[in-house]
Amino acid sequence: MSAFIWVLIGVLGEAVVTALASMWHVEYVYPQWFLIVMMFVAINRELFSALGVAVALGVVMGRFALAPWGLYELSLIVTTVIVFRFSSTLSGRGAIFFGVLCMISSIGFQIGILSLLTLARDHVGFASSATAALLPTGVVTGAVGAFAYERFRRIEKRLEPSKREGLKWV
DSSP, X not given: OHHHHHHHHHHHHHHHHHHHHHHTTOOSOOXXXXXXXXXXXXXXXXXXXXXXXXXXXXXXXXXXXXXOXXXXXXXXXXXXXXXXXXXXXXXXXXXXXXXXXXXXXXXXXXXXXXXXHHHHOSOOOOSSHHHHHOHHHHXXXXXXXXXXXXXXXXXXXXXXXXXXOOOOOO
């Protein structure tokens, strides 16, 4: 049930971010909210729950972007597995660490999507020179990720029941 809540947060947040970007006439450089949610789930949940959220978010976001079936799903699954695998080996926590992780993941996600598209299509390009740089989108995603980190932790505390430890035998 809590995985469904994270999918809902990802979809609604992406809809709000896209609506604000179109209202403020921000062209092609706005945070990838679904990726921020996915990174938080990959860091704080077990792998199968994170993969379920990745597939669900990939299906919805792929339809928002009018992407071919499987493109966003596969890219999010690969990104989730990489982040899940390496988040335990990296020693960092907090909002700044999460923001940097979101920035790197955003750039890697875009490179992964471009790589997959070049395998399937003849002509692949970017929508603008700002998105071709990949860095502006990554920086904006990282800044929004750092800002959202504490809010996500509060939501996660409400979704996950507190774990009690029983009697310990020494």
